[in-house]
Amino acid sequence: MRLITTMIADVLGVTSSQAAAERCTAQDIRDGIVGRRIFLAVPFGGEFPLKYWEDGRGEALGLGRFAKPNDTGNWWIQADRLCQRFRSWYGGTPMCFDLYRIETSG
Secondary structure (H helix, E strand, O other), X not given: OEEEEEEEEHHHOOOHHHHOOEEOOHHHHHHHHEOOEEEEEOOOOXXXXXXXXXXXXXXXXXXXXXXXXXXXXXXXXXXXXXXEEEOOHHHHOOEEEEEEEEEEOO
C-alpha cells in the first residue's frame, strides 16, 4: 500500500471513506506540495494538475488534451488548510481546501 495526498474541496462534500482519512496539518501540507505537481480530483472525473512553489506562487496546468485552462496565482496555509487564489479560476476568488492522507492499494 502507498500513501497519497488528495485535496477535497469543502463545497464538494466528503464521502464516508474520505471522512475516515487522516487530515493533514500545515507542516504535512508544506512537506507534501512545495515544488511538486499535485492532482486535484474534479467532480466530472479526472484530475486537475497544480504546481506549488516555495515562494507562494502556484500554477494550474490544465486538464490534459480536452481542456487547457492554464492559470497562475498564489497559495498559502491557513488553519491547516491549503488556500489558493488564481487569476481566472473561480473568478479570482480565494478558495481553501482540507487535505487528507488516504491509503490506497497499488
